[in-house]
Amino acid sequence: MVVTIGFGKLGNIGSAPLLEFLLDERAERKDIEVRVVSSGAKMGVEHAAHVAQRLSEFEPDLAVVTSPNASLPGPTRLREALSSKVPTIVVSDSPAKKAVQDIEKAGAGYLIVEADAMIGARREFLDPAEMALFNADLLKVLTVTGVFNVLWQEIDKVVQFIQQGQAPILPRIVINKEKAIEASGLSNPYAKTKAMAAHEIARRVADLTVEGCFVVKEWERYTQLVAAAHEMMREAARLADEAREIDKAADMILRTPHHDDGAVLQKRKLLEKPRKQD
Amino acid sequence: MVVTIGFGKLGNIGSAPLLEFLLDERAERKDIEVRVVSSGAKMGVEHAAHVAQRLSEFEPDLAVVTSPNASLPGPTRLREALSSKVPTIVVSDSPAKKAVQDIEKAGAGYLIVEADAMIGARREFLDPAEMALFNADLLKVLTVTGVFNVLWQEIDKVVQFIQQGQAPILPRIVINKEKAIEASGLSNPYAKTKAMAAHEIARRVADLTVEGCFVVKEWERYTQLVAAAHEMMREAARLADEAREIDKAADMILRTPHHDDGAVLQKRKLLEKPRKQD
Amino acid sequence: MVVTIGFGKLGNIGSAPLLEFLLDERAERKDIEVRVVSSGAKMGVEHAAHVAQRLSEFEPDLAVVTSPNASLPGPTRLREALSSKVPTIVVSDSPAKKAVQDIEKAGAGYLIVEADAMIGARREFLDPAEMALFNADLLKVLTVTGVFNVLWQEIDKVVQFIQQGQAPILPRIVINKEKAIEASGLSNPYAKTKAMAAHEIARRVADLTVEGCFVVKEWERYTQLVAAAHEMMREAARLADEAREIDKAADMILRTPHHDDGAVLQKRKLLEKPRKQD
Amino acid sequence: MVVTIGFGKLGNIGSAPLLEFLLDERAERKDIEVRVVSSGAKMGVEHAAHVAQRLSEFEPDLAVVTSPNASLPGPTRLREALSSKVPTIVVSDSPAKKAVQDIEKAGAGYLIVEADAMIGARREFLDPAEMALFNADLLKVLTVTGVFNVLWQEIDKVVQFIQQGQAPILPRIVINKEKAIEASGLSNPYAKTKAMAAHEIARRVADLTVEGCFVVKEWERYTQLVAAAHEMMREAARLADEAREIDKAADMILRTPHHDDGAVLQKRKLLEKPRKQD
């Protein structure tokens, strides 16, 4: 059976832009089909309605909804529209913790990414380039520290339930520093502690962006705050990169490519063949 | 008038995942609406058909189609389905040059990104993490070297035509090293030459990934080739970052945020207000 | 008049080991005498008593008391013993905020250093070398981000009051990210935002060391937590260094050497003479 | 028996500010008590007298005297005042070699630290920030290259003699590059050679600071000389850091925490328990 996964995306978080590709990184999987519908940067209730409608027309077997702050009206609307029909997983950032009870009541799952910090969305600072660079740095952090591994592995588990005709058990996980590092596959213990440090720095970026976007009103002050936040993310990315380089130097990078049939293969040495996990 | 832009995405290239956000980086624009439909990593003809259908239901005023190698059947199908109804811009990578005549005949525009090199898509190498890291590095290169500026500025121009009720002149540009750097807004001449070097290194990544994915058959050899290609991209990102840091050190980072009304503001000093361009 | 400053030190914080040298960095000041008494790493009540007694014998005109968490019994005893006789300034870290009311009641001043994060004091991790390296990194952060400037400038102000025969107004300041950066003298705005980022990373080190030292009981987990905390501090130091290098590249390093008479001179260009501030 | 160690500090050298904490890095040792008395930056004969008097009142079992150039009158006075009563160890820098015979005649021991180079004490250059940064860099060098290990291990040996009621044999060691590296505990041979290189660069800093402070009279020239010297120290710190990172990458960092009873434990892997040395 081929499982169709429908991704409904409202607004942007670091976990969203590559999420569907994490499931099928070489476009070879025969066991899943992917459909994505998004309204871009905007995440109003009406956007949610449009996205929900088109995505439903694709008749997905599983819905994954991504947005900042899943407790807002738009994301709530999208989640509710989908979860009433189909198993639904919410992927969102720390403010989504407020919606956890609602999500559980609706029978949906959630993957809340603590390190997926809010961007410094002030007009004096954030332009297209700064937005893209922040996402590039954040991608590096989310990848190396293990966050992305949790995301795709949990979605893969649900896909497997559905393929086997079982009622899926949906994930309900807040991905914090220890959960992430455990999933990172990093081998050297200092690589792990550097990755954990990177994770924490990234998570704390949100303290400054929230202060800069919602608390401080003087433009010179908030511009500095959000700029400092982006410097923190750049640094977190640099540290994450350093962590991965340590594992390269020991030829111990964990690689977990997907097989055509959706199985996850595994290898450590660069020059060895990946094998199915036991 | 609010212009609705429909993004149809088949497969992945580095220019695609953040493209719609480049147009509205703080989700504040009132002059555009964005809709995205994608089939994820896969880009067959049937995927193209599905994407085209749902995207058309959104009734966009402008279509932007992203895919690797726009000369393949899937991207061609998607482009043709859309361009017959609505002004359409193709965003693709170097192999798309083969489709240029076709695209022009169909009355569509194109933005071909030379630095948007193919990923090292070999199962012995590419897993979800390696895929995400390659994209993170590539994002950094495409941003700093000016490629993204060309993309969103050209799409913005077409939006403006439509808003003004004019028949849009669609862009037909191969974004090479000189076009990119010119658009980069970098100020220091060594920042520019470093960015140009980063651009060229990124572009040449494709030589190794193509050789590794399509020419060499022995797995030990192709694994090394695609791994070397990703090291090149990591280096290109590092060099791009270095270029931007030079402009930071002179407080000369060009920032071009979008205003609510879609106008592009501009500033150089971190602590100054952005202003409308003349 | 020569003012004698007595430093009573209990335990260690990053702000303490060089504090007296910040006031007289070339040993040329004729207007102050310095005496330091310390009980080393320990900070019990009896240690406080010993330190207070000997320090009092030096008959200081001003007392500066340094310790971690000034609300603990030892630091409280030392502070009370001194502040009853002589103007006293408490220099301590974030947990000292709990003692602020007590300090004020006792008529003492305080300089609370938010970035002066607790060390990862677990036997599985912290040895003499790791302790020294943490302090080296922390010194770099406290210096570049402006924290040290606040410390010596505030003490200098009190010295001046005493020299002029006035009742000193004692400082009551929590040195946070904005206060620090303002005092840093950094010139380039990105240097400032990098310094602010370094400050915040350093401050957040304490979250992990507190969790690792007081909350988590499993030794494998707490060892990783405190190790990650030290990696954060190393990164903060690296970022602080980067900030200062930016000002070097513009020949804009602020230098504020003390004159023999205690006045603060000032200069920016490396090859110019320092002059008295207006 | 609890051994009381009295530290008398005149002026500053890199080995001094953390010296007492190297003996009891987590404030857990029950077998020693520490008392420190210092006159800050100044090191005149009268300062020595004051420090000696107060320190003697603490009735130490062992005295450790730190100062630049132990052959100067102040340090000599302090050393003589203490060594006539109590076993005394002099910790000083290279110029102290001139005092070696005197120290030996007085029955005292010495630990002369060749890498503990003089600071660039020129008013046009050295302000509080530059002083603190030099010390931060120097701390890194002294730690990683093994110098600090020699210091605390030698003092620990003397403590042990006293605890066992034996007449202590006092150390008489010039800590040069080979002695330091041997004590560094570094594992990888290139980490060792990098550390040795860092040690030599640090040692040679003194050539330039001595030339800049005592030989050259034109202020533009000596400002450049002492500034170059501090750049050398920054570089030495960077190289020392690089050496330690190599051992992290092999999970081979030697950790030698003190036990409560003063014994030195030992471990290499981050995630193992420290054990008593054989």
Add this chain to the structure above:
Amino acid sequence: MVVTIGFGKLGNIGSAPLLEFLLDERAERKDIEVRVVSSGAKMGVEHAAHVAQRLSEFEPDLAVVTSPNASLPGPTRLREALSSKVPTIVVSDSPAKKAVQDIEKAGAGYLIVEADAMIGARREFLDPAEMALFNADLLKVLTVTGVFNVLWQEIDKVVQFIQQGQAPILPRIVINKEKAIEASGLSNPYAKTKAMAAHEIARRVADLTVEGCFVVKEWERYTQLVAAAHEMMREAARLADEAREIDKAADMILRTPHHDDGAVLQKRKLLEKPRKQD
């Protein structure tokens, strides 16, 4: 028998300046004598004649001719003058591929170094310093990526033929990325892929220098192109350095010193004796 090797050098390529020292790096070999004659930067036919004449007077047993583009008249003249009398090996860069048939017809051998990219020889850019820095970077690339190993090993083989009185089989090799890396002796697979990336970046430098020197006529444009090319080479050197550092961190640097008798010894660990290869 002592073999005399005559090096005739016309113009400069990166492989030339240290070539003779690669054969006898510590000046200890008793089995060879070296003579070098060069006309410096110029490579006209008359220069070739002068060089050939003097070099012939040294009566070499083997000639090695180095120059850019061996198909030019000068290098051709030198090669022909020598190869008619003595076994001759041409060492040159990529454009020399055009001369391969000629070289073979003349009975000479060749070692064509693809990574030995042309310098950015424009007066607006290239001065003595820029020339030297480009060569320094290129040397690093050619060394670490294995190119130099191929060069000296192939010349050594011919020397051995001659010493044994055999008719030498001359090398005919285009040193590309895979040949180079194979000879590099690098141990860690990521070190190899980084070295391969460095090799490719260096090779592609020539694309920009050729465009900048021979195609583009506007001085602002070509200045930027050749400057970007040199930034690429700097980056390639940095990446090569990074590759070697990885092998240092594993204590796996291959060292192949020449013995006095010309034999090649071998070792990996820094602290072991080199031994003759089997």
Add this chain to the structure above:
Amino acid sequence: MVVTIGFGKLGNIGSAPLLEFLLDERAERKDIEVRVVSSGAKMGVEHAAHVAQRLSEFEPDLAVVTSPNASLPGPTRLREALSSKVPTIVVSDSPAKKAVQDIEKAGAGYLIVEADAMIGARREFLDPAEMALFNADLLKVLTVTGVFNVLWQEIDKVVQFIQQGQAPILPRIVINKEKAIEASGLSNPYAKTKAMAAHEIARRVADLTVEGCFVVKEWERYTQLVAAAHEMMREAARLADEAREIDKAADMILRTPHHDDGAVLQKRKLLEKPRKQD
């Protein structure tokens, strides 16, 4: 008049391999001809004789003799053979200071390069790759710190004398840290101090290589010493590179290309035309 410069090279020093190219970096000068004769790594008296003979046959107007330690018999023989016939300049390293009186008596000039430190010529360490890397690092130091500028400018001056038919005044200069930096053309004062630091580190490399090659007999010890020395040189190169990057960031790199007629042009901004100096 075209001046023929004959370079006689015995053995290798860092100043030698590119020396003739420093005079004519783009092979465009019409006012000089260059001839080089060398005996490679060896520098015996008989080698000197051979080199002298062939070089004399080229009938140079000016001779430049390069070798390590110009006071050794081989270099002395070469110098004497040439200086009796033609104006001769000796380029050598620090040990050549012993030959200064001899050189002056012979009427020759000298350029003694203090930073041109001896290589770590021990068989357990130095192989072709290590030799080449040391030279690459040294080249970077000699270029950026201004040493090479002194070399070619002084030779250019003598060429000019000869062209004007005057008896040349030969240079007699020991190039130390201050002479070098003055000639470096570096603009930013911190770039200068970093370059001076790099120069001093490079100069001090010789302390360790001399100790490792001539003093210490135990192979494990001398291997570490010479390896540490090469790490120092690598670090010096890194610091030199950092210095130059600072001037790039200010667009203030001094470029001094040679004109066809031998005149030295000058420029600072990357995008400006070089002009003749006043």
